[in-house]
Amino acid sequence: MKLGLRLPQRLGVDLQHDLVEAARTAEAAGYASLWTYERLLFPEAPVEPYAPPDVPWPETSRQAADPLAVLTAAAVATERVRLGSAVLIAALHTPIQLAKALATIDQISGGRIVAGMSTGWATDELQATGATRADRGRFLDETLDVFDAVWGPDPVTFRGPRVVIDNASVLPKPVSKIPVMLGGGGSNLGRGTSSKAVQRIAQRADGWLPLLSIPGPAGAAELRASWDRIRGMASEYGRDTSRMEMVVVGNVTFTDRPAGPDRSAFVGTLDQIMDDIHTAAEAGADELIVDLNLQDWFTSTRQMLDTAVEIRERAGAS
Template sequence: MTTPLGIGLPQNHHYNVGRDVPDVARAVEQIGYESVWAYERALFPEPATQGLFGMPGVDWPDSYRSVAEPLITLALAASATERVRLGTSVLVAPLHQPFQLARTLATLDAASGGRVVAGFGTGWSLDEYAAAGIRPFEARGTVLDEVIGVCRAVWGPDPVSYDGEITRISSAVVGPKPARPIPILLAASNKAAQRRVIDHADGWLPLALGAERTAAQWRALRELAAERGRTRPIQTVLRANAEYTPEPYRGSDRALFQGNAEQIVEDLVPHAAIGFDEILIDLQRGPRDAQELVDVAAEVYEKARAAGV
């Protein structure tokens, strides 16, 4: 049985968002991809005040300069497609006002016929929190909890009521409602975040870190679910960040998912064997334009299916 495959939409600065997002979304749906995804990067500090992922001395990639807003990106994709799911991987939820975010996602789901997947994370950029955070960086986990609670309330039956630290809704009709319950998936690597997945979310959005390490994280999450008495399934979408090169990458220092289509699929195969529900491949780093991105997506899809993924 093959693994459903998703693709990252062209949000980075060398793409024309208004033209390329609908064109790429339409093309990858025709290729056979089952979902399209958008990520969030709100700003690019210059000079850098903090390393990538908060790691000292690690530069931010140039691709983070001017990343298109994820929900607008998905709305553009929704208008050009009929079948593919529309996911965020990830939306930095504590940068958004919970009530407005819940309404926007509900409207997008209603408009698209029930295709939204809400992938949330807490983020790591102090600069983004200074510019847009609803609460200080240190409160990001608490804010994420409230975002999830507000979404569940707003997407549920009327009248809606909610009494939180940020959001207070006193018995109101809130619409439109989503076409179906929107699944909430969380990026989570530490124990506290994993508990949030188990207790409050529908699923998990891991980052591919090598098959052995990724499989170990998945085992640990399932063990935690058993400890905490969760019986309902955990939906899983694995994110693979690729860096495409037209020719095979020859160096001994080849990073995971770096290289041509064959090398990307070579890394994909052992990750697919872990048994995730879906794999998202973000290929937008490397292709020079939208047409090359579509061509690479088609080649990766064909080779992945030929390899049994």
């Protein structure tokens, strides 16, 4: 299993210097990929909590630098690593502009972009761009349709609910087909065969970006069962599932003492975090994204990178 690292976008990051340092350090340490996330704004009184039932939005997300700009900086600073979004919220973007931006960054990077997409969940962010929660699924579907159209040959003709392209060239094109991965909640996503989100992943995505929520063998079994369900549905659609990837997201929170048996995955001491990395591998993950952006202990990017390098070294030695 490969390891990826989320780039620093949080409050307190020196964007002029830290992004380049983080990208170069991670690539030199052997990380296979670098990832960004999207947080449009920070509501003082959010409509929904960050996580149920009443988890507050993390203060570090007051600043979440633009993910496409961050990927562009990383593209220039690196040579080999994949560069992905985990995730972009479709309803926050105009589809053709997003497709064009991703293709441009793909050209800058020499063909290393991965487009991780999702419907999103935060009403405060959706309403800031004129969308509603009811729009989320159809906006994502239309965005995927636009990707297929404008990343294909010119001239492009496309007609959708919001987007009309009439016999036009749309350039630049990606170096090659950009992989599109879809996120969607936790490791129980694959249980409902009627779920629209599951069908969308199985029918349209090049991979899945789940969260690992339960540590240990139970978490590995649940995640593997969900992934098997998705790939089984994809096979029914006639797709080649050997080309699909599962890239697990690990949102790390360190604790001073070992967390108890009821802990969530990626919460605990460094030893417990390493156990969770092994759990993701046992579940069949192709890659794991290590996210240290939410960690309050990291008062500097250098401190974050020292921990990231240690995690990479320990994972390589195990």
